[in-house]
Amino acid sequence: MPLTDLTLAQCLALRPDLDEPADLDRFWTRTLDEARACDTRPRYAPVDTGLTQVTTYDATVPGHDGHPVSGWLHLPAGRPQPLGCIVEFLGYGRGRGLPHENLLWANAGYAHFIMDTRGQGWSTAGGDTTDTATLGGTVPGFLTRGVDHPQHHYYRRVFTDAVRCVDAVRDHPAVDPDRIVVTGISQGGGIALAVAALAQGLAGVMPDVPFLCDIRRAARISATSPYTEIAEYLRLHRDRTDTVFRTLSYVDAALLASRATAPALFSIAMMDDICPPSTCFAAYHRYAGRKDLRVYEFNGHEGGQGHHRREQLSWVRDLLAAGKPTGAHPPHAPQLA
Template sequence: MPLTDLTLAQCLALQPDLDEPADLDAFWHQTLRAARAAGGAPRLTPVDTGLTQVTTYDVTVPGFAGEPVRGWLHLPAGADGPLGCVVEFLGYGRGRGLPHEQVLWANAGYAHFVMDTRGQGWSTAGGDTPDTASLNGDVPGFLTRGVDDPHDHYYRRVFTDAVRFVEAARAHPAVDPNRTVVTGVSQGGGISLAVAGLVPGLAGVMPDVPFLCDIRRGATIAGAPPYTEIAEYLRLHRDRAEAVFATLAYVDAALLAARATAPSLFSIAMMDEICPPSTCFAAYHRYGGPKDLRVYEFNGHEGGGGHHRREQLAWVRDLLSPPRPLNESGPSTLHAPQPA
């Protein structure tokens, strides 16, 4: 497939200038404070998956407004002591799926929390975690749901769910809270960047071909959904463009990523028409912490696939391994940002 966006050289030199709401920090502080005040405790129920090397739990965590958010917890069978942890957020339209489907990180020796995404997925109408808000005026999909007001927007609820899910993961006795990494592909990558900007003290962040970054540009150049939902909405509501993008700025992961401090490993695909590379680079360039990068020049939204999982496994191993004595092999370091 051909390039549909800027070249790699242009993306590497990009200096994104995004409109940031003056009250962005206050908005999220108040949102998260209200969610925590709603109370509630996580619930975990053992699940028999038929797997012998991974122990799985059905997880329910109080999310936005204390509403239940489902997920899975996978642990290496017989694991002893607090473990490094990977919290994973899912791609657009995906729910948590079946309990045996995603066990890579547990097989690598980590605690692995997988968060369901409210209103998405297939196992029931609206998934295992329904979206409780009933809002009119949107086009099919989630990007314009509640777009008239940032307090009503769908991703305000999702990002809050994600923060509360990470907090629950870090509080679990099987998890070392200081060795917790967040990750996700596409929508999950955008959520992981938002969480990185909203939750201090994470060990690492792995956004993979991230969605929800430089949303206005995505709406103008993406050739395939979900960004096209915004263009479709504005095709019908010609007079609402500025109000729509003012709302979406509150959930733009590129803006929230500037507040992050944890080390990060990004992946970006240069022939991606779903999450155009310039939008992903906007988040990469604005990211507030140390950052590493893998670029897949001839891939679309599938990105690096299994090749990138291999890169992530090595990166997390180096990041979360206990430091070795200097006289043994020297200190571990992160690589400088570079395309693969």
């Protein structure tokens, strides 16, 4: 697969000037204050998976507007509590799946919460999270749902769900509230960056090949779904370009990254034709906390896969063993993989 975007040297030098809404912080403060006003408590029901070394709970968390959001909470059996916790957000079109499918972090000795993404994916175990809004005038997909106004946009609800899931695990008796790390691949990476900006007191964040970064540029250069949803919408609605990109700026993870200070481990793939590397670098360069980077020079959107999971396991172990650094620090030199 050839390069489809800028070279690594160009990406390392890139400092895009992004249009930031003047009320971005007020918008998200108001949104989260409204969500946290809900007095519904999270619920955890034990699940019989047939496994003996991991205990799993079917979680229901009040998300945006108090709407129930499903998830799995995995706890390693026999480990002393409270535990460090990995909160994971999923890729585009994926739901939480089956309770026994994703056990890496629990096997490494951490609590692991997997958030179901509203309106996406499925689970034969039931408990799928539906979307609360019915919005017309969109092309297939999620990027243009409610794109007429920031208040209506789909990812406003998803980001709020994600922050509320972090709130929920922080209050769980099995979890150490000072040792929570958020992570995700693609869409999940963009959500993780947003949560790192919007949730206080995280120990770390691991965004992999993140989606939803420098969205205007991505819509212009990506020839692959999901970003093509924006171009398809604007091909039909030629007079709405300014409105669309103003709305999307409120959920642009590259803009929100400048508010995030937890230590971060990014991964970026230079032959990624779904989340162009220049857009991922926009988030990396704007990230305000201490940050490490792994660059997969000859990989596409699959990124580092198992090789990067090994990097993450070592990074989280060292991070949580050393305690939680705070504040902004210069980036470490990127490592090519």
